[in-house]
Amino acid sequence: MILLVDVGNTNIVLGVYNRLNNKFIAQWRLSTDSKKTSDEYGIEVMQLFHNAKLNPTDVDGVIVSSVVPNIMHSLETMISQYFNITPIIVGPGIKTGINIKYDNPKEVGADRIVNAVAAHEIYKRPCVIIDFGTATTFCALTKCGDYLGGAICPGVQIASEALFERAAKLPRVELIKTPNIICKNTISSMQAGMVYGYIGQVKYIVEKMKKEIIELGEENPYVIATGGLAKLIYEETNCIDKIDQYLTLEGLKIIYQKNKE
CATH class of the missing domain: 3.30.420.40 (ATPase, nucleotide binding domain)
Structure with missing residues (x-):
């Protein structure tokens, strides 16, 4: 599964994509808050996975796009600690095809x-x-x-x-x-x-x-x-x-x- 994270100024939209059946199997919204720690975000995301009966260990890839630079340290740390994955960050040097x-x-x-x-x-x-x-x-x-x-x-x-x-x-x-x-x-x-x-x-x-x-x-x-x-x-x-x-x-x-x- 791929965890997709879009960080906006008001909300963070998260989606889970299942590569086995080529479908989005979950979508959530969290409030964007640069004061939250990586653990606070981690607890929230783990709870979302639990409620959706999804196993976080099944996530083998994460990609993040963000327009809020000062939240990225907490999010990247959360992804590293809770998913043991280094995420792809959308930015210069990333292949887009456009x-x-x-x-x-x-x-x-x-x-x-x-x-x-x-x-x-x-x-x-x-x-x-x-x-x-x-x-x-x-x-x-x-x-x-x-x-x-x-x-x-x-x-x-x-x-x-x-x-x-x-x-x-x-x-x-x-x-x-x-x-x-x-x-x-x-x-x-x-x-x-x-x-x-x-x-x-x-x-x-x-x-x-x-x-x-x-x-x-x-x-x-x-x-x-x-x-x-x-x-x-x-x-x-x-x-x-x-x-x-x-x-x-x-x-x-x-x-x-x-x-x-």
Whole structure:
């Protein structure tokens, strides 16, 4: 089995991939906390394995992508101590199968690279990849695997928190879709502005990115979304072709195979 670990600013997503039947057999989320020790993470992960009736000793490979550098010491130590494995860390020098066209390829977040690898290997066509995380990232990919770059926006949760913190009379609100965009109270008005404004932002950026990719001579890009708010946006617009919640884990699995197998 392969343990796949994607460290984001808010959550750590863990997946277990069974090479015998080519299936993901577990997926979990932990809170990202740079103050936790390796043993604290180890206890949590061991408990997850126990609850899923999985044996940690069956794990013979681990790969990690991270956008949170100050958590890596604890995680790498935990993996070494509890799994007796030196993990593959997604970064410079790792085989990915894509060509990064960024001005400085080292600046591209590991999560964006992993998503692009999965999209290239699975869909084999030009793509726009949207990852709805703490930040919302938009990535452009050609059919031959050139990673062109993209855009990064504050996630809707960050925008909501900023509004609460900076506007004295506005409360913290739950992010839900309102029946109408013309609302008659402050909370609903904030919810409508956040959610529908976010949907409009996604539609506009996708349209512009698709246009720029087509101008390069590529066919109409396939738009893939992953992350927490993907379903909400997908239901409200026709600019997303598919939701793939396993996209990042698929990318980690593919990179592991390219570098180990």
